[in-house]
Amino acid sequence: MDSKKLIVNTLLKVLPDEITEEQVEKLIEKPKTSDLGDYAFPTFILAKSLHKAPNMIAEDLVGQIDPAGFEKVVNTGAYINFFLDKGEFANSVLHDVLKQNEDYGNQNEGNGGNVPIDMSSPNIAKPMSMGHLRSTVIGNSIAKIEKKLGYQPIKINHLGDWGTQFGKLIVGYKMWGSEEEVEADPINNLLKYYVRFHKEAEEKPELDDEARAWFKKMEDGDEEALKLWTWFKELSLKEFNRIYSRLGVEFDHFTGESFYNDKMDEIVDILEQKNLLVESRGAEIVDLSEYDLSPALIKKTDGATLYITRDLAAAKYRKDTFDFVKSLYVVGSEQSEHFKKLKIVLKKMGYDWSDDIHHIEFGLITTGGKKLSTRKGNVILLENVLQDAVELAKKQINEKNPNLKNKDDVAEAVGVGAVVFHDLKNERRDSFDFNLEEVVRFEGETGPYVQYTNARALSILRKAGNIEFDANDALNLDDPEAWDTIKLLQSFPSVIARAGRIYEPSVIAKYSLKLAKSFNQYYAHSKILAEDEGLKARLAVVKSVSIVLQESLALLGVKAPEEM
RNA sequence: GUCGCAGUGGCUCAGUUGGAUAGAGCAACGGUCUUCUAAACCGUAGGUCGUGAGUUCGAAUCUCACCUGCGACACCA
Numbered sequence: 269m270d271s272k273k274l275i276v277n278t279l280l281k282v283l284p285d286e287i288t289e290e291q292v293e294k295l296i297e298k299p300k301t302s303d304l305g306d307y308a309f310p311t312f313i314l315a316k317s318l319h320k321a322p323n324m325i326a327e328d329l330v331g332q333i334d335p336a337g338f339e340k341v342v343n344t345g346a347y348i349n350f351f352l353d354k355g356e357f358a359n360s361v362l363h364d365v366l367k368q369n370e371d372y373g374n375q376n377e378g379n380g381g382n383v384p385i386d387m388s389s390p391n392i393a394k395p396m397s398m399g400h401l402r403s404t405v406i407g408n409s410i411a412k413i414e415k416k417l418g419y420q421p422i423k424i425n426h427l428g429d430w431g432t433q434f435g436k437l438i439v440g441y442k443m444w445g446s447e448e449e450v451e452a453d454p455i456n457n458l459l460k461y462y463v464r465f466h467k468e469a470e471e472k473p474e475l476d477d478e479a480r481a482w483f484k485k486m487e488d489g490d491e492e493a494l495k496l497w498t499w500f501k502e503l504s505l506k507e508f509n510r511i512y513s514r515l516g517v518e519f520d521h522f523t524g525e526s527f528y529n530d531k532m533d534e535i536v537d538i539l540e541q542k543n544l545l546v547e548s549r550g551a552e553i554v555d556l557s558e559y560d561l562s563p564a565l566i567k568k569t570d571g572a573t574l575y576i577t578r579d580l581a582a583a584k585y586r587k588d589t590f591d592f593v594k595s596l597y598v599v600g601s602e603q604s605e606h607f608k609k610l611k612i613v614l615k616k617m618g619y620d621w622s623d624d625i626h627h628i629e630f631g632l633i634t635t636g637g638k639k640l641s642t643r644k645g646n647v648i649l650l651e652n653v654l655q656d657a658v659e660l661a662k663k664q665i666n667e668k669n670p671n672l673k674n675k676d677d678v679a680e681a682v683g684v685g686a687v688v689f690h691d692l693k694n695e696r697r698d699s700f701d702f703n704l705e706e707v708v709r710f711e712g713e714t715g716p717y718v719q720y721t722n723a724r725a726l727s728i729l730r731k732a733g734n735i736e737f738d739a740n741d742a743l744n745l746d747d748p749e750a751w752d753t754i755k756l757l758q759s760f761p762s763v764i765a766r767a768g769r770i771y772e773p774s775v776i777a778k779y780s781l782k783l784a785k786s787f788n789q790y791y792a793h794s795k796i797l798a799e800d801e802g803l804k805a806r807l808a809v810v811k812s813v814s815i816v817l818q819e820s821l822a823l824l825g826v827k828a829p830e831e832m
Numbered sequence: 833g834u835c836g837c838a839g840u841g842g843c844u845c846a847g848u849u850g851g852a853u854a855g856a857g858c859a860a861c862g863g864u865c866u867u868c869u870a871a872a873c874c875g876u877a878g879g880u881c882g883u884g885a886g887u888u889c890g891a892a893u894c895u896c897a898c899c900u901g902c903g904a905c906a907c908c909a
Binding site: 433572 | 834835836837838843844845846847848849851852853854855856857858864867868869870871872873874889890902903904905906907908909
């Protein structure tokens with residue numbers, strides 16, 4: 269049953285011959301509100317050829333249209349509005365959802381193709397900030413969406429585990445730190461040394477020389493330097509993993525920057541072979557002036573490699589290892605030029621697959637309108653935010669549902685869910701100013717609102733005795749109160765496809781809010797558990813809504829508690 | 833300065849491919865729990881869609897110019 273096809277065919281019978289099927293299909297739109305109809309055809313384009321006013325045309329055509337298969341077909345102004353047969357449509361949609369359950373909306377666009385996703389990528393020895401949250405949850409959600417579309421996502425945590433900052437850290441640690449202090453609270457204390465280093469280096473530039481020397485030792489394989497580095501890294505990973513497990517995020521690989529240390533010579537060799545490398549101001553670069561871009565710096569004056577060199581190595585490694593169909597990088601939009609350069613250089617190297625690399629950029633989180641800076645110690649610690657959110661959730665539970673079991677688990681799911689959902693709700697390119705009250709809000713367009721809606725739906729199903737559905741059930745619900753909800757259920761697969769096409773978790777988040785809202789309206793206006801012949805169909809709506817809400821939340825990486 | 837992104841009610845944002853009176857949520861005000869979880873629902877109020885031109889039967893949406901904000905612009909990542 270394809271209702272759009274039915275409309276196209278119905279229209280073609282009465283439209284002038286010069287209008288093609290493709291044109292009709294393209295012109296059909298969905299009215300803003302259901303009271304105008306379910307589909308509409310605007311007649312403006314016919315005005316010229318028919319020499320008539322559009323609303324007259326609409327009126328004439330409606331007179332000729334065969335309304336078989338529709339509830340009704342009417343004209344409103346210049347539009348021909350189609351009202352679908354609600355009962356039949358509902359029956360079909362509800363059976364689809366109930367039968368496929370959590371597989372509803374699955375698609376095979378990807379055909380199992382590998383999609384490495386570079387995400388999260390925090391820096392060792394620095395705390396995870398709200399900025400890392402963005403990369404982590406956006407990447408995680410995109411991975412789930414890709415999976416649902418039939419791709420094989422490979423989540424890669426490209427840890428910032430190499431570079432001069434470790435020289436600084438070692439200097440700071442040796443000057444002001446101790447083993448006991450670090451073990452007691454690793455990240456905060458390491459951060460303390462790092463911040464202090466930057467403060468003191470302003471007065472004493474010789475500290476920077478010392479830091480560079482220590483990093484050089486790391487690169488040369490110095491035992492003490494590497495021992496400290498490994499230690500910092502282990503401690504950091506332990507803390508990161510604690511946060512990842514709270515967020516429910518798992519990685520397939522933790523191949524950070526240091527992983528590519530031995531893979532960069534090859535890149536430099538290839539660049540040399542292809543005559544792409546030129547010397548400029550003592551550094552080795554790839555000239556990109558033909559693209560109006562500053563050059564790609566491959567090697568510094570001192571011979572050390574740079575960011576893009578490493579990323580070239582990583583890109584090639586990923587192609588060689590995973591033979592990806594596309595390769596995604598969930599990285600802030602301030603690095604968009606870097607990825608533009610990366611793709612161009614790869615292309616110049618002769619790798620056509622550079623077209624399959626996509627920078628999934630996202631906007632900055634600021635405080636007071638300013639960019640956060642770890643160096644200045646002005647960061648919003650993710651863990652504090654999660655903690656505040658969970659505590660607030662706990663408070664709400666004690667007020668609203670004091671007899672709830674598993675209070676702590678639910679508070680965790682709701683608090684963390686609120687933070688994650690808030691981050692995914694808006695288009696990822698939007699930057700926003702951090703505001704704790706807004707992030708941990710539980711009312712209105714929030715994660716907890718969606719969770720709550722699902723919990724209420726599940727509660728009804730429990731009260732109904734967890735009814736089983738089968739293919740013979742007549743689910744021909746034609747209640748106008750449920751109509752928007754049913755249409756939304758039907759659109760879920762196309763919503764997922766769109767979210768995947770533009771790499772936008774917010775599309776799913778917005779959809780889940782819409783579905784929750786429409787279900788809450790239905791819930792408020794209709795008695796679902798009334799003992800009459802429509803009971804089973806109503807319960808089918810409730811069950812379908814809970815299936816789709818849970819799947820939507822799952823795609824966002826947000827938990828769906830059964831009660832709250 | 834150059835390039836990129838953005839500008840929609842007091843605040844935060846929706847608005848596939850141009851289409852019917854520009855939609856939500858917060859905040860404000862007023863209603864709704866003897867009935868399925870009131871983290872909900874209903875209503876009231878609030879908008880020159882940054883500004884000015886242009887394209888079009890039709891523009892928040894497309895084009896151009898300008899204004900404002902943010903970001904990036906060679907040895908950090």
